Amino acid sequence: MDVxxxxxxxxxxxxYDRNRLLSIDEVKTLLDSARRAPSSYNDQPWHLILGLNFDETHGKILETLSPYNREWAKDAPMLAILVARVKYTFEDRINPARQLDCGTFWGFLNVQASEMGIMCRGMGGFSPDLAREIFEIPGEYEVLMAFACGYPKEDFNQKPRKSLEEFVFRGRFGEPFDMESGG
Ligand SMILES: Cc1cc2nc3c(=O)[nH]c(=O)nc-3n(C[C@H](O)[C@H](O)[C@H](O)COP(=O)(O)O)c2cc1C
Known part of the structure; x- marks a missing residue:
C-alpha cells in the first residue's frame, strides 16, 4: 500500500479486536516509523509509556482514562501515553516545538499503522496527573495524550474534512487560495 x-x-x-494481539515486530515497526518524524534540532522529545497485549502497564493506563474512553479502549491491545521532554537535551532552554514534534511522531505512527491494517485513536480524555503519579513521570516531562492501537472490529468510518479553501489563504489571513484557478 502506498502512503x-x-x-x-x-x-x-x-x-478493537481484543483477540488479535500485536506482535513485538509489529510494535517495533510502528515505533520505528514514528521516530523517523522530523523534530526541532532533531531533539526527538517524544517518550512513551507502553502497555501491550493486556499486560500490567496496559491495565494501569486504563485506570488513567475517563470512564467513557476506558469502556471502549479496554479491548485495544496497545495503549500508550505520549510524554514530551519540556526542555531541549543539549541546552537549558524550553523546547517550544515539543508538542508539534510529538504530534508529528503520533501522525507518522498513525500512517504506518494504517498501512498495516492497524488503527489508532488518540485520547485527551484521561488524567495526566494520575498518569504522572502512577508511572512516576518526572516534572521535566509533559504528559500530552493517551492513545490506543489495534486491529479494528468496525467498518471504515472516516469523518468529514474542511475544504482546502477553508484553511489555505493567500494575500492575507482569511482570503482563500483559489485551488481551481491555482490562485
Ligand atoms: C489529541 C486528540 C485527542 C482525542 N481525544 C479523544 C478522546 O478522548 N476520546 C475519543 O473517543 N476520541 C478522541 N480523539 C479522536 C478524535 O475525535 C478523532 O481523531 C477525530 O474525530 C477525527 O476522526 P478520525 O481520526 O477518524 O479522522 C482524539 C484525537 C486527538 C488527536
Whole structure:
C-alpha cells in the first residue's frame, strides 16, 4: 500500500479486536516509523509509556482514562501515553516545538499503522496527573495524550474534512487560495 492509500484508509477506530494481539515486530515497526518524524534540532522529545497485549502497564493506563474512553479502549491491545521532554537535551532552554514534534511522531505512527491494517485513536480524555503519579513521570516531562492501537472490529468510518479553501489563504489571513484557478 502506498502512503496516500494508508492516509485515505485511516480512521480513529473505537472498536478493537481484543483477540488479535500485536506482535513485538509489529510494535517495533510502528515505533520505528514514528521516530523517523522530523523534530526541532532533531531533539526527538517524544517518550512513551507502553502497555501491550493486556499486560500490567496496559491495565494501569486504563485506570488513567475517563470512564467513557476506558469502556471502549479496554479491548485495544496497545495503549500508550505520549510524554514530551519540556526542555531541549543539549541546552537549558524550553523546547517550544515539543508538542508539534510529538504530534508529528503520533501522525507518522498513525500512517504506518494504517498501512498495516492497524488503527489508532488518540485520547485527551484521561488524567495526566494520575498518569504522572502512577508511572512516576518526572516534572521535566509533559504528559500530552493517551492513545490506543489495534486491529479494528468496525467498518471504515472516516469523518468529514474542511475544504482546502477553508484553511489555505493567500494575500492575507482569511482570503482563500483559489485551488481551481491555482490562485
Ligand atoms: C489529541 C486528540 C485527542 C482525542 N481525544 C479523544 C478522546 O478522548 N476520546 C475519543 O473517543 N476520541 C478522541 N480523539 C479522536 C478524535 O475525535 C478523532 O481523531 C477525530 O474525530 C477525527 O476522526 P478520525 O481520526 O477518524 O479522522 C482524539 C484525537 C486527538 C488527536
Amino acid at each position: 496516500r492509500k494508508a492516509i485515505l484508509n485511516r480512521w480513529s477506530a473505537r472498536k
